[in-house]
Amino acid sequence: MNILLMEDDPVLSDILLDFLRESYNVDYAFHAQEVYELLETKQYDLFLFDINVTGQNGLDLLQELRHFSNTTPTIFITAYSDTQHLQKAFESGAHDYIKKPFELQELIARIENTKRLFHIETTHEETIGEDMRFHPQTKEIRTSHHTVVLGPKDALLLSYFLKNRHRLISNEELIQNIWNFDSMPSDATLRSHIRTLREIIGKEKIKTVRGEGYLYE
Incomplete structure (x- = not known):
């Protein structure tokens, strides 16, 4: 939704x-x-x-x-x-x-x-790969063989990347849009969430642009 x-x-x-x-x-x-x-x-x-x-x-x-x-x-x-x-x-x-x-x-x-x-559809999904779909409502990544449930912040990060495909996103932009001001994560915490997503969807999907941020492709 x-x-x-x-x-x-x-x-x-x-x-x-x-x-x-x-x-x-x-x-x-x-x-x-x-x-x-x-x-x-x-x-x-x-x-x-x-x-x-x-x-x-x-x-x-x-x-x-x-x-x-x-x-x-x-x-x-x-x-x-x-x-x-x-x-x-x-x-x-x-x-x-x-x-x-x-x-x-x-x-x-x-x-x-x-x-x-209003009978609003709740089965919205995002395509990640040929056999991989992300369901933001349930925070699930599904393939024909298995389903992985993401943690809340990982799901928000993936949703943000999918909304901003092929655009360079800085660490600061990600943090400001995913976390509250009173719970800002360290760069190490952000990298940990990125690493988790890469392990699930593939390392090639989220590219690191050194000194600038990340690019989802």
Whole structure:
């Protein structure tokens, strides 16, 4: 399930990304312009938008997306408790909302309910090789002969490489997109995760560019 999260609170966004990426493919936008840029190259199963963000707010953004016939199911994150904002959220095209502060498991419940209501496919897979597929939802790498279940960080790293094929990715970029600021790994830890992936998918898939980073081919 591909989710696009728009949230301009850096602390909350880090928490949500780290938690949601355990179960879903999640891209992140700080504001509306980044949402538009991501939508130019990718489709999503669910929007998770904060209402009160910098620049164009979530309500106006969704209303504009609906005007351009984008029907992606949407859950709003909101600190508002008045009925006026909630009514406007539904008028803008939202399907659900969750009020701050909230429990992370409540958010998962609302996402799963939206997935059921809209019959969102959960069997998305990525091709790694001729006889190798990666299933992000279950963190499984499958071939015709066996299945390997990746650890959470290994699965996130592989997903990031697959989204950025043939592009040089620095250590800093990988760390910033996979780990929280309060749990930054050492370079040795990152190399250990890369080594684990190479042992499973093949050493030739992830190339080291000395002094610069990694390249997935």
